[in-house]
Amino acid sequence: EQSKKWVLMVTAQTPTNIAVIKYWGKRDENLILAINDSISVTLDPAHLCTTTTVAVSPDFDEDRMWLNGKEISLAGGRYQNCLREIRARASDVEDEKKGIKITKNDWQNLHVHVASYNNFPTAAGLASSAAGFACLVFSLAKLMNVQEDNGRLSAIARQGSGSACRSLFGGFVKWVMGKEEDGSDSIAVPLVDEKHWDELVIIIAVVSSRQKETSSTSGMRDTVETSSLIEHRAKEVVPKRIIKMEEAIQNHDFPTFAQLTCSDSNQFHAVCMDTTPPIFYMNDTSHRQKVLMGCQLFRIIGCVEKWNRSEGTPQVAYTFDAGPNAVLIARNRKAATLMLQRLLFHFPPNSDTDLNSYVIGDKS
Ligand code: 2P0
Numbered sequence: 119e120q121s122k123k124w125v126l127m128v129t130a131q132t133p134t135n136i137a138v139i140k141y142w143g144k145r146d147e148n149l150i151l152a153i154n155d156s157i158s159v160t161l162d163p164a165h166l167c168t169t170t171t172v173a174v175s176p177d178f179d180e181d182r183m184w185l186n187g188k189e190i191s192l193a194g195g196r197y198q199n200c201l202r203e204i205r206a207r208a209s210d211v212e213d214e215k216k217g218i219k220i221t222k223n224d225w226q227n228l229h230v231h232v233a234s235y236n237n238f239p240t241a242a243g244l245a246s247s248a249a250g251f252a253c254l255v256f257s258l259a260k261l262m263n264v265q266e267d268n269g270r271l272s273a274i275a276r277q278g279s280g281s282a283c284r285s286l287f288g289g290f291v292k293w294v295m296g297k298e299e300d301g302s303d304s305i306a307v308p309l310v311d312e313k314h315w316d317e318l319v320i321i322i323a324v325v326s327s328r329q330k331e332t333s334s335t336s337g338m339r340d341t342v343e344t345s346s347l348i349e350h351r352a353k354e355v356v357p358k359r360i361i362k363m364e365e366a367i368q369n370h371d372f373p374t375f376a377q378l379t380c381s382d383s384n385q386f387h388a389v390c391m392d393t394t395p396p397i398f399y400m401n402d403t404s405h406r407q408k409v410l411m412g413c414q415l416f417r418i419i420g421c422v423e424k425w426n427r428s429e430g431t432p433q434v435a436y437t438f439d440a441g442p443n444a445v446l447i448a449r450n451r452k453a454a455t456l457m458l459q460r461l462l463f464h465f466p467p468n469s470d471t472d473l474n475s476y477v478i479g480d481k482s
Contacts, residue, residue: 124218125175126211128261132170132253133163134238134246135284136320136445138379138437139363140386141293143342143352148195149301150280153342154356156293157309157363158284159447161320168249170234172257174220178229185234185250199277200255201230208262225262232258251278252285272306288312290367292360315370318447319454323461325414325442334440337390337397344394351389356382372449376432379447380422383437399440414465418444421464422457433457 141156161167181201183192192198208225212218220228232254236246255275259266268286276283276293284291287308296304341348359378366374390397400415419436426432433453437445448454 123175123177124216125173125177126213126216126218126220126261127171127173128257129169129171130253130257130260131163131167132249132256132285133161133165133167133288134249135160135281135291136437137281137284137439138375138435138447139356139359139382140439141280142386142389143338143348144280145295146299146301147339148199149304150196150276150278151301151304152280152293152295153348154352155295155360156281156284156356157290157360157367158281158293159290159318159320160285160288160312166238166249166322168234168236168246168253170232170250170253170257172254172261173231173233174228174261175231176228178231181229181231183232183234186236196251196278200251200274201258203274203277204255204258204262204264207259207264207266209265211261211263230258230261247279248281248285251275251282254278255282256286269305269307273301273304276301276304276306289314292364309364310367315367317370317450319451321446321448321454321457321461323418323444323446323465325444332397332399332440337393337399337440340395340397341389341393345389345392347392348389351385355385372435373432376426376435376447376449379435379437380419384419387438399442400438415442415444417464418446418461421460422446425457425460 135158137156137158139155139157141152141154143153145151145153181192183190183197192201205225209222211220234250234253236249238246252272252275255271255278256268258264259271259274264271272283272286272293275286280293283304283306284293286306289311290309291306292309293306294304296302298304359382362374363378365371366378387400390399415438422434422436426434433449434457435447437447439445446454446457448457
């Protein structure tokens with residue numbers, strides 16, 4: 119039988135985001151519901167982003183996906199949840215020129231092919247799942263003509279990876295943990311757009327591009343089960359910090375922003391260390407440079423803290439995620455230049471203590 123050869127495609131690009139008030143811990147593993155609100159900044163898509171093309175054709179007989187050119191399985195619950203939620207919201211699509219007409223019901227039987235590329239190391243703690251699931255959900259929603267705003271789409275991306283919900287918006291974004299059991303109010307909301315605080319410059323120092331040892335998913339599960347500090351953090355500390363952080367962002371108050379960002383990163387790593395068995399994201403011991411490397415990230419903290427104190431007011435905030443990379447947020451271009459000079463002085467390239475690379479990007 120001759121099939122009707124047509125393919126309909128959509129391509130989208132989504133940047134990653136960096137949390138300044140961290141998400142760590144779930145109250146529902148399947149729906150991916152957090153135990154606290156979090157706030158992040160979405161990066162400029164020119165630097166760290168995922169590009170995803172989704173295609174549909176009557177000739178495809180199963181859903182398939184390629185990540186960085188290599189086929190991956192879509193069998194996992196997270197992919198299935200996202201695909202199911204988007205399909206359930208699909209509407210009619212008509213392309214008169216190509217003579218294509220897809221009805222709402224057709225989508226339940228049509229299959230998609232997905233090709234996704236990251237322009238940065240996957241799973242090295244640079245939030246590849248955040249950009250990846252945000253881009254997957256957004257491009258599928260466009261392909262299937264889903265009539266929902268980015269807030270509603272964020273609740274679907276969240277079911278792929280928690281941090282992904284925050285990448286549906288630019289600028290500073292809050293993931294509201296929500297109260298509902300079905301997760302319907304656990305969505306991302308934009309706080310301010312990318313133009314609001316455009317003096318900020320973000321530097322990412324890549325210590326190692328290898329994959330991290332403890333996945334965020336299992337790490338945060340262990341923390342929730344074993345840490346005695348996590349409840350205090352989620353219930354007492356973070357709610358107050360969220361209010362102060364929103365104010366600092368609205369008012370361009372860099373000293374408060376920097377203090378909260380650094381403290382929250384340090385507390386996140388403290389609850390990781392308070393986990394059984396302890397999680398050391400800041401200690402990259404499997405790297406060839408072993409002990410030296412293990413100290414690199416701590417040395418960056420020392421370097422920034424010392425400089426900020428000597429200037430009398432913070433010039434740079436640091437934050438470290440679940441991988442061997444340092445994110446530095448400078449108050450302006452001048453501070454970023456001085457910070458880079460310091461990094462290059464303390465960690466000269468091609469020395470025993472070098473960092474693999476630096477990515478510099480304006481926030482957008
Ligand atoms: C964050 N991280 O807020 C925190 C800070 C890492 C440290 O979100 O299990 O990949 O897919 O929901 O989103 C990393 O966790 O975990 C993360 P899942 P995810 O950015």
